[in-house]
Amino acid sequence: MEIRAKQGSTLKYYSQFYNLPHILLQHSNPGQMAAIFKSHDRVRIPGYLDSKDGSDTAKIRIEEPLINPKIRYDFSALQKDIEVLTEAYPFMEKRIIGKSVLNKPIIELRIGRGPKKIHWNGSFHGNEWITTCAIMKFLNEYLAALTTGRNINKVDPLQIYESTTLSIVPMVNPDGVDLVLNGPPPEQFEKLYELNGQSGDFTGWKANIRGVDLNKQYPAKWQEQKQKGVSAPSPRDFGGTEPLCEPESSSMARLAEDSQFDLLLAFHTQGKEFYWGYEGMEPPESKIIAEAFAKASPYQSVKDIDSFAGYKDWFIKKFRKPGFTIELGKGINPLPLSQFDEIYREVFGIFLTSLIVL
Ligand SMILES: [Zn+2]
Incomplete structure (x- = not known):
């Protein structure tokens, strides 16, 4: 207030x-x-509700979560929640790091100014929007813990705040998420209908709105990945005409270059596992962090998979810092909201551990 x-x-x-x-x-x-x-x-005054008379005598501390992201979380729902949280917790910084193809802002949130720089992102893939819900729920818990002084699982939130800078891009691919949840914008219908194999069911769409898979766009064995994928714009697996040709993927590359993150977590669905290797280029601490994640959650630690050109692959290759792809939940994407509570319970330990492990 x-x-x-x-x-x-x-x-x-x-x-x-x-x-x-x-x-x-x-x-x-x-x-x-x-x-x-x-x-x-x-x-x-962060963490307090506005008193009607504008004085400072009415003290109403915010105790409960302000947002409920367990909903069909499209870009406008996200934007609304970000507004609610930045208003209530103005120590959180918000900035726009780029624009999507359809000109939606790609929003970055920053919490804390500590020396350890940690980055999370969600919804690189349109049909994996539930990752944004999980990130936003944890974010609200962290912010509320800071102003109420409550510990998060025995961890002092202020200690996290003072030692880390947490950067979050909750929705890398807003156009893709909105396509999955709301269908195509009328003026794009015909083109997208064609790209979608003449189907009006867009629920399985992973790519950005131009049919480029944003997590196959990075210069880390991009060519090899391209040969395994598809050769033209498509709901999934097309790596683009060249690395970082899409505004969403290039904005994320620029963010990492400018920020020099110490640890990066990219949240996807599905599989209940996480990947942390890239061609042996990952630093020794990647293994230690993977062990900590495996201890803090039931998810399976997997070093390498046969897939390249992703954000975490490029991050490891370029900066030789620990990067993780975390695959939330299990089933066919988009995972249903009925899985949300279980997903959140299981990934909670990874969120928290990533903030204290370095
Ligand atoms: Zn994904």
Whole structure:
């Protein structure tokens, strides 16, 4: 919430009054680090609901999750939830790292300013949108834990916040997700109907809206992968005319280049397993982290699979840092929402471990 400041007050004062870590108030009010407020200034108080009179006397702490991502999570549902969370937890940063083919923003969220840089992403593939739901649910839990001071499974959330910078791109492929959930935009129907093998059922669509598989776009054995895949735009498995020719995949490449992540997790469905090798180029800590994930979840650790040109493949090859593809749930994509609770329960340990393992 946002309140009118008291004349002469400081962030330190609000930190005590609202029982909030000082650092969260600092990051919620950038540029006012050491300032003494005047009475017309506004102060953002994370984790509290707006009081009706705009004063700071009504203290209503947000205890329950603010969002419920266990729904058919299209881009507009995601956008709404991001708005709710950035409003309630303004220490979370939001920025647009690129645009999809249909000009939808590809949104990155950042939590924490610590030295260990961790990245998660979801919905590289349209029919794997349930990955975004799981990421957003954990994100809400983490944010709420920070402002209420509750531990997450015995882990102090503030310790995570101070030691890590968590970068999240919850929906890499918004056009693909919207196609799966809502069908094609009218003006694109004919073209997509053709690409889809003259079928009006788009639920199995993995690619972006131009029929390029975004996770077969990266310069890590791209040519080899291309020969195994299909040779023209298609609902799945077409690697594009050249590496990173699509705006979604190139935005994600740029993000990794600019950010120098220490650990990267790409969430997909399905298989209840995770992959962490690439041609022996993965660093020694990949194995240690894989062991920690296997301990924290029932998912199977698998070093190598016969598939290349994915985001984590390229990340390992280019930066020699640990990268993981995590395959949530089991069944035929898109996995039904009835699997969501089980998926969340099983991947929870991987989310949390990724934040404390380095
Ligand atoms: Zn996938």
